Amino acid sequence: MIEQEFDAIVVGAGMSGNAAAYTMASQGLTVLQLERGEYPGSKNVQGAIMYADMLEQIIPDFRDDAPLERHLVEQRFWVMDDTSHTGMQYRSDDFNEAKPNRYTIIRAQFDKWFSRKVRQAGATVLCETTVTELVRSASGKVIGVRTDRAGGPIYADVVVLAEGVNGLLGTRAGLRKMPKPESVALAVKEMHFLPDEVIEQRFGLQGDEGCVIEAAGTISRSMAGLAFLYTNKESISLGIGCLVSDFAQTMESPYVLLDNFKNHPSIRPLIAGSEVKEYSAHLIPEGGYKAIPQLFGDGWVAVGDAAQLNNAIHREGSNLAMTSGRIAGEAIIEIKGRNQPMIRRNLALYKTMLDKSFVVKDLMKYKDMPALIHTNSRNFFMTYPQLMSQAAQNFMRVDGTPKIEKEKATTAAFIRARSRWGLISDVIRLALAWR
Amino acid sequence: MTMAVTKLRVEEKLYQNRYLVDPGRPHIKVRPHERPSANLLALTHICPAKCYELNDKGQVETTSDGCMECGTCRVLCEASGEIVWNYPRGGFGVLFKFG
Ligand SMILES: Cc1cc2nc3c(=O)[nH]c(=O)nc-3n(C[C@H](O)[C@H](O)[C@H](O)COP(=O)(O)OP(=O)(O)OC[C@H]3O[C@@H](n4cnc5c(N)ncnc54)[C@H](O)[C@@H]3O)c2cc1C
Numbered sequence: 001m002i003e004q005e006f007d008a009i010v011v012g013a014g015m016s017g018n019a020a021a022y023t024m025a026s027q028g029l030t031v032l033q034l035e036r037g038e039y040p041g042s043k044n045v046q047g048a049i050m051y052a053d054m055l056e057q058i059i060p061d062f063r064d065d066a067p068l069e070r071h072l073v074e075q076r077f078w079v080m081d082d083t084s085h086t087g088m089q090y091r092s093d094d095f096n097e098a099k100p101n102r103y104t105i106i107r108a109q110f111d112k113w114f115s116r117k118v119r120q121a122g123a124t125v126l127c128e129t130t131v132t133e134l135v136r137s138a139s140g141k142v143i144g145v146r147t148d149r150a151g152g153p154i155y156a157d158v159v160v161l162a163e164g165v166n167g168l169l170g171t172r173a174g175l176r177k178m179p180k181p182e183s184v185a186l187a188v189k190e191m192h193f194l195p196d197e198v199i200e201q202r203f204g205l206q207g208d209e210g211c212v213i214e215a216a217g218t219i220s221r222s223m224a225g226l227a228f229l230y231t232n233k234e235s236i237s238l239g240i241g242c243l244v245s246d247f248a249q250t251m252e253s254p255y256v257l258l259d260n261f262k263n264h265p266s267i268r269p270l271i272a273g274s275e276v277k278e279y280s281a282h283l284i285p286e287g288g289y290k291a292i293p294q295l296f297g298d299g300w301v302a303v304g305d306a307a308q309l310n311n312a313i314h315r316e317g318s319n320l321a322m323t324s325g326r327i328a329g330e331a332i333i334e335i336k337g338r339n340q341p342m343i344r345r346n347l348a349l350y351k352t353m354l355d356k357s358f359v360v361k362d363l364m365k366y367k368d369m370p371a372l373i374h375t376n377s378r379n380f381f382m383t384y385p386q387l388m389s390q391a392a393q394n395f396m397r398v399d400g401t402p403k404i405e406k407e408k409a410t411t412a413a414f415i416r417a418r419s420r421w422g423l424i425s426d427v428i429r430l431a432l433a434w435r
Numbered sequence: 436m437t438m439a440v441t442k443l444r445v446e447e448k449l450y451q452n453r454y455l456v457d458p459g460r461p462h463i464k465v466r467p468h469e470r471p472s473a474n475l476l477a478l479t480h481i482c483p484a485k486c487y488e489l490n491d492k493g494q495v496e497t498t499s500d501g502c503m504e505c506g507t508c509r510v511l512c513e514a515s516g517e518i519v520w521n522y523p524r525g526g527f528g529v530l531f532k533f534g
């Protein structure tokens with residue numbers, strides 16, 4: 001039984017919880033962090049690309065000992081149909097810099113490392129502990145938590161909900177709604193192991209250089225979805241995710257999509273001969289700005305995926321999680337420094353600070369994107385990829401057809417599939433949502 | 436036919452994973468029902484661990500041993516009361532080695 005009363009309890013030891021706990025503990029607050037997994041990371045799934053800038057703001061010298069896989073020098077975007085991909089690719093030696101900007105990581109290892117830093121900063125971290133309930137005062141203020149361990153409630157001035165996308169505690173306490181099926185994606189992923197030289201050969205990499213592929217198209221069977229393939233040191237992470245609402249409607253099986261992606265002629269040779277060591281599944285918040293729930297209240301704040309802070313267009317989540325966790329920690333430190341109570345009015349500071357950061361600004365920029373993609377998924381993920389493939393093939397295949405006729409055929413195919421007006425309106429709507 | 440092949444494939448996939456099953460304490464339960472709703476029925480296809488299956492009376496049953504705790508079934512069927520969903524006790528359930 002824990003008698004001590006803490007300045008803050010952090011629920012969850014993922015990216016956002018670790019950032020919050022580290023920030024507060026290193027400024028001398030008494031912090032208790034509770035994690036239901038056997039070790040931090042044992043429940044967490046990510047692609048995973050980690051963005052250095054946001055971690056640097058928390059742990060500037062992280063490169064000295066963090067378990068980093070490869071720094072990224074190349075990114076490929078692929079639009080796929082069943083037999084082809086049309087791609088754009090960017091590679092630059094500029095990314096071979098002293099302090100690289102993006103790395104691949106393996107979450108279970110990374111989270112353990114981050115958790116060690118949190119402990120070194122002075123926080124108490126308890127794993128194998130599921131928080132079952134928020135404890136509230138007569139006036140409704142959150143004053144602590146109950147766990148599935150023996151003993152009574154544990155009290156704190158403020159509870160940081162860093163519990164991830166499912167947000168069970170927040171939902172059950174009525175602080176937020178359950179995520180809607182159309183604003184979360186279900187992703188499945190596999191870890192494929194290969195010797196490092198083989199990975200370097202197949203992707204044209206040297207040393208710790210890394211390459212990632214983001215892919216969309218008929219692989220998601222007209223559902224709104226994306227697939228990915230990321231190179232780690234001695235493994236390749238690959239997976240695919242689509243909106244839960246689309247899965248429910250189409251009744252497609254995620255593992256079938258994953259196997260189709262792996263067997264696609266453009267992917268198969270990249271993973272040939274690999275040994276699969278894990279299969280995982282996780283939700284991703286994809287509702288964007290409009291799906292952000294209430295972020296603070298009397299005695300509590302929500303950070304990271306628990307606050308649905310995820311930029312699906314750019315596939316960024318961990319950096320929004322780390323940044324929101326850090327900012328929540330800083331707001332709490334500031335309020336404590338002023339000797340003010342952790343009530344709604346004061347904790348609004350967290351939202352004010354978050355609104356000024358890239359987190360909310362980026363999500364705001366794409367606020368209309370989720371709805372557009374959701375209502376138009378058949379065109380964006382089926383029709384256009386097929387048309388792009390036909391157009392590219394028409395362009396490349398030399399078969400004696402005059403070029404002018406080829407161009408006409410391509411244009412006609414687009415109009416037949418989507419109508420002139422449909423094409424124009426898709427372009428306009430996409431441009432508006434992107435703006 | 437394809438169902439059997441698919442099932443085999445999922446089981447092979449799950450076989451790679453580490454779990455600590457909490458015996459006799461399943462963390463997901465399906466409420467008894469006559470006919471499953473469209474969402475509950477969909478789970479027999481879309482649960483990534485294939486934890487949901489139809490019995491011969493056309494009702495949906497669950498065995499949550501291979502569950503990866505993703506929450507998909509909760510998002511679709513908790514609000515209607517068709518399933519009861521909780522996290523396993525601390526330390527139990529799926530243990531990702533890599534994530
Ligand atoms: C397949 C996939 C690929 C992704 N790829 C990328 C990528 O390449 N780059 C990127 O930036 N982002 C990516 N993301 C998103 C990123 O993983 C998340 O945004 C990030 O992990 C969110 O961090 P978090 O701390 O908010 O939540 P999580 O990392 O989910 O952590 C929540 C923690 O809380 C614990 N917890 C929950 N409830 C309780 C409870 N009641 N009691 C105790 N503990 C509890 C959990 O066990 C977990 O450790 C990806 C996500 C997925 C699923």
Ligand code: SF4
Pocket residue numbers: 281463481482483484485486499501502503504505506507508509
């Ligand atoms: S939580 Fe995910 S893996 Fe577990 S039973 Fe539900 S849908 Fe299946």
